[in-house]
Amino acid sequence: MSFLGLAHCSLPPQAESLRQEVREFLAGALAGRGAAARAQSWDGFDPEFSRSIGARGWIGMTWPRRYGGAERSALERYVVIEEMLAAGAPVSAHWFGDRQTGPLLLRYGTEAQRVSILPAIARGELFFCIGMSEPDAGSDVAAIRSRARRVPGGWELSGAKVWTTNAHRAHSMLGLFRTAPEAAERHAGLSQFLVDMRSPGVSVRPITDMAGREHFNEVRLDQVFVPDSALVGTEGDGWAQVMAELAYERSGPERYLSGVQLLLELVRAAGPAAGERARVAVGRAVASMVTLRQMSLAIAGMLEAGANPAQEAAIVKDLGTAFEQSLPEVVHELLGVEPDRAADTDLGRVHAVLLELAPCFSLRGGTREVLRGIIARGLGLR
């Protein structure tokens, strides 16, 4: 059965010395960053920070040197990103390029695309957004309607993307478009394109989230011209490419570490004299975290070995997001106080932030139900 593919994996010694290096850097770079800001690590957009870690070789770490990478292992990359998340670093700007666009281009891109794009991502200078979802295509990605039409010298893109994280501040979008009308085989006729966000015809309207934050957007494309060189991979093979991209998207430690600041604040506030209820809650959370971390590491090990851990990643994301979402509930149970963004304790503020962030954990990157469908397929039930 597929979950047996999750073989226990431990980190090599060189990864541990790298960890110390990252920790020391972050202690300086993030000094003075407040707890509530740390709690939104994944939403923190800071180009200067991204450039500073790009300069250290911590973006695109596993890529070949000729594309600006550092040729380090997937496990070393794992250490860097888990340290970033645990410290609450503002990683959003470079995250998508590092995690999925870069690896996708390495796999499917042309030599010219790799040479022109990957080094800039790795330097922390080129930021990507992901254009999959549309108003009528959420979980059902194949239902997209945005079209790419062949024109002399390239393609003309039209349609609307939605929930596009960072579209208002990214340089480029990797988008999925229909290059052939929807036929009996729904997954055919889809293709991926690189879109410069400054192209004429691209307009971006921010969507404010429930807490008043602005990170995702609606993107309209009105007869946007892109050259032939903007096609990624093979025309019509977009579905398979997107599925590969989603495996990168679902596999990382961000899928269980988004709530870590709340656990740290809880432990801080509880103190060494914590009562039994707090100790039990913290003990359970630590056991879950250690287990999830090993599961997440096992996936990094599989990626390192060249495997495609789609089902395993779905398991880890499903468990990981359920864990992250449990933490605000645990704190509510323990404290029983009104959530307050202006609370006078770090724990109170981080609790309020996480409560209003947690619902999206099991939506973005594939909903809980979609992931469980993938697991069920792996079990031979569909």
Next chain:
Amino acid sequence: MNETRALLGETVDRILRDAVDDRLLAGAERDEWPQALWQTVVESGLAGVLSAEGAALGAGWPEAFDIVVAAGRHCAPLPLPETIACVWLLSAAGLEPPGGPVALAATSDEDMRLARDGSGWRLAGTAARVAWGRRATHAVLTATVGAERFVVCAAIADGLVSPGENLAGEPRDTLAFSGAAVAAAPLPAALAGVDTRALGALMRAAQIAGAVQAVLELSVSYANTRRQFGRPIGRFQAVQQSLAVLAAEAAAARMAAEHAFFLVASGGRVEDAAAIAKIRAGEAAGRAAAIAHQVHGAIGFAREHRLHFLTRRLWSWRAEFGAETAWADRLGRDAVARGGDGLWPWITGALSGAHTAETET
């Protein structure tokens, strides 16, 4: 996975799958002892996997993990996990493992008193709910004398056995000793915090991982064959989603337990390893049993179906050697002692098996 490990894993799975059927399990609940199976298990070197001989063959904790998982998966009605753990503890203290089935007694210093008697040792007190006490030749426990921790090996024949059983009908006996002569030796300093309760918890966690895997396999195969409304019930999305949760729990229980064995093998604290594994596997045990029974409908509630052999064990095992709450309290106490700044370094250091990252406090 290396070849020795894969080969041993296949061997133990085959031995137990072939021998342990519903009839054998029903017999075990009537107190029948599968002597032939025990013989095979011993002759295949499974019970001694953590002894010096096991090490000489290249076997160790990873192989022990596979064996204990298989014992759980097939509900092996034998004190195999207990014997494996006792052989390790005895060997670590320089005592000779007795050779027969050994019981692991989780006792406190109030329950059992070890006292020097000339050049030897005497043991007095009771050990409650000792797994397979009546079938073992010896019981192993840990006790404190002065400031030193000792491993004790007592011959069962020198004490009194009062029978009891767990929900699954596995022997859980009370052993009473009144000044019996026993073998005892101090634990090496590196293992000073180890007690039989932690070792037992570690074993039960791996057994739970195996049993949850079996529960998943049974449930998936049932969902693919049982038809209602003109199709296999596994075609219904509600059933698929439940089984996906069960699969995730199986994966988590297995990883928690496997990581715990890895931690012990790499010199980590047995109590930390046991806590992580017992908490997470224990949580999975309850969830898995509930989902499996729901998917099986009424037949899974009937004695004639084999599901109950697994679920009754899961409900017992998750509580034996300390339930989730007790271990969570212990792990939580260590966590709050380290504080908010120490938690992450602890998780990525000592709890990860990476001892370079954090100096022990």
